[in-house]
Amino acid sequence: MPPPPMRxxxxxxxxxxxxxxxxxxxxxxxEKGKIYAMVLGVFERKGxxxxxxxxxxxxxPVIGDFVIGIIEEAMPSSWLVDxxxxxxxxxxxxxxxxxxxxxxxxxxxxTGDSIMAKVLLIDAERKLQLTxxxxxxxxxxxxxxIDVEPSKVPRIIGKRGSMINLLKRLTRCRIIVGQNGRIWIxxxxxxxxxxxxxxxxxxxxxxxxxxTDKIERLLKMMT
Amino acid sequence: MAGNAxxxxxxxxxxxxxxxxxxxxxxxxxxxxxxxxxxxxxxYLEWGGNKVVAAVYGPRxxxxxxxxxxxxxxxxARYNMAAFSVEDRKKPGPDRRSRxxxxxxxxxxxxxxxxxxxxxxxxxxxxxxxxxxxGTRCAGLTAAAVALADAGIPMRDIPVACAAGKIGAEVxxxxxxxxxxxxxxxxxxxxxxxxxxxxxxxPRTDEILLLQMDxxxxxxxxxxxxxxxxxxxxxxxxxxxxxxxRKYQPDVEENL
Numbered sequence: 001m002p003p004p005p006m007r008x009x010x011x012x013x014x015x016x017x018x019x020x021x022x023x024x025x026x027x028x029x030x031e032k033g034k035i036y037a038m039v040l041g042v043f044e045r046k047g048x049x050x051x052x053x054x055x056x057x058x059x060x061p062v063i064g065d066f067v068i069g070i071i072e073e074a075m076p077s078s079w080l081v082d083x084x085x086x087x088x089x090x091x092x093x094x095x096x097x098x099x100x101x102x103x104x105x106x107x108x109x110x111t112g113d114s115i116m117a118k119v120l121l122i123d124a125e126r127k128l129q130l131t132x133x134x135x136x137x138x139x140x141x142x143x144x145x146i147d148v149e150p151s152k153v154p155r156i157i158g159k160r161g162s163m164i165n166l167l168k169r170l171t172r173c174r175i176i177v178g179q180n181g182r183i184w185i186x187x188x189x190x191x192x193x194x195x196x197x198x199x200x201x202x203x204x205x206x207x208x209x210x211x212t213d214k215i216e217r218l219l220k221m222m223t
Numbered sequence: 224m225a226g227n228a229x230x231x232x233x234x235x236x237x238x239x240x241x242x243x244x245x246x247x248x249x250x251x252x253x254x255x256x257x258x259x260x261x262x263x264x265x266x267y268l269e270w271g272g273n274k275v276v277a278a279v280y281g282p283r284x285x286x287x288x289x290x291x292x293x294x295x296x297x298x299x300a301r302y303n304m305a306a307f308s309v310e311d312r313k314k315p316g317p318d319r320r321s322r323x324x325x326x327x328x329x330x331x332x333x334x335x336x337x338x339x340x341x342x343x344x345x346x347x348x349x350x351x352x353x354x355x356x357x358g359t360r361c362a363g364l365t366a367a368a369v370a371l372a373d374a375g376i377p378m379r380d381i382p383v384a385c386a387a388g389k390i391g392a393e394v395x396x397x398x399x400x401x402x403x404x405x406x407x408x409x410x411x412x413x414x415x416x417x418x419x420x421x422x423x424x425x426p427r428t429d430e431i432l433l434l435q436m437d438x439x440x441x442x443x444x445x446x447x448x449x450x451x452x453x454x455x456x457x458x459x460x461x462x463x464x465x466x467x468x469r470k471y472q473p474d475v476e477e478n479l
Contacts, residue, residue: 013380057375
């Protein structure tokens with residue numbers, strides 16, 4: 001069975017190559033010296049590394065990632081935050097810029113509030129901790145949050161930010177993309193509608209080539 | 224399984240079955256991936272007269288906490304038959320049969336899912352039988368496998384299930400006479416046949432994930448039925464992969 005060509009959708013358990021000549025990357029596993037796909041995704045080969053970029057699935061947190069979270073529960077000195085990962089993340093009061101008395105956590109962030117945060121820590125049991133102590137991390141006021149597949153985030157940002165800069169320029173919206181598949185946008189209604197359409201198209205056609213050009217044509221046509 | 228075989232002739236002189244199939248022929252199967260937008264992964268499957276919807280949620284933190292496993296995810300399949308899925312209303316809610324099927328399905332799926340990537344989490348699979356016509360556990364597991372792949376759950380393989388069985392044997396003077404090993408029993412064959420052997424495998428390695436038997440088979444018959452069922456599994460497996468690629472990559476032909 002020959003390994004699949006570039007940009008092909010592969011399925012779990014599909015043969016990707018021999019581990020004597022190739023290195024297994026993300027989304028793959030080795031069994032008896034052979035590399036197989038682990039998830040439904042797009043096959044990619046960089047040098048001698050083969051990997052599968054998942055098309056679906058939950059956000060897999062990485063330390064240092066910028067994420068957009070929604071407060072699930074306020075506890076006396078910490079919050080549980082949903083960041084679209086398999087597990088809720090913990091935000092402790094000591095990781096916020098505010099001076100909070102024990103029991104006052106809820107006065108600062110309530111259930112349903114949204115925050116821009118950074119992944120601080122992931123332990124062996126995959127317990128997550130967030131922080132608000134960094135530049136550009138704060139509680140979100142105004143704007144909208146939309147959800148996309150976390151695996152499509154690189155596509156929405158584009159090569160060196162080409163796609164996101166295009167979207168910002170042509171829709172005049174403020175856009176902040178969280179690595180966890182949540183996107184915060186702000187602008188006037190007409191532009192937001194255009195932006196939403198563009199993002200849906202990027203999501204649907206993420207496998208195809210020349211997407212940035214297509215989106216540029218589309219947005220210019222609408223103005 | 225002891226039926227009134229005299230009433231219905233399950234297999235005729237030409238080797239044709241009650242619904243006109245050959246002994247090694249499957250019923251019609253239709254699979255569609257990603258049909259529910261609330262679930263993370265889903266699948267709709269029609270297998271003969273069976274209609275099944277499977278939905279996958281997770282991986283998410285297992286609740287209540289005491290069921291969590293600190294080193295791996297737990298797989299929770301729930302098989303349920305709709306009240307209108309059978310002749311004469313089925314009383315809703317879990318019963319002995321559906322709990323058994325939920326358990327064996329969970330264990331079969333757990334074998335292929337890479338659970339150690341998600342400690343403390345649970346992966347929930349809901350299998351709803353909307354319409355039943357023999358072989359629902361195989362149809363349910365097959366649909367669940369497609370839904371899991373659709374949800375982006377890491378797996379070693381896409382499991383698949385299919386049944387084989389024995390029909391048309393008669394008891395003469397206390398001895399079993401005749402009978403024919405066939406693939407994928409239909410309703411009449413299940414009710415009045417001699418044995419049913421549902422099998423689930425991981426098609427890449429042919430590892431057996433589920434094996435149950437209802438009725439009686441000799442050792443030779445069992446071997447023959449198992450081989451036939453595995454053959455059937457491979458045919459269904461191809462349909463599963465086609466369904467997933469149809470959804471995620473339009474040019475299916477090139478990829479297979």
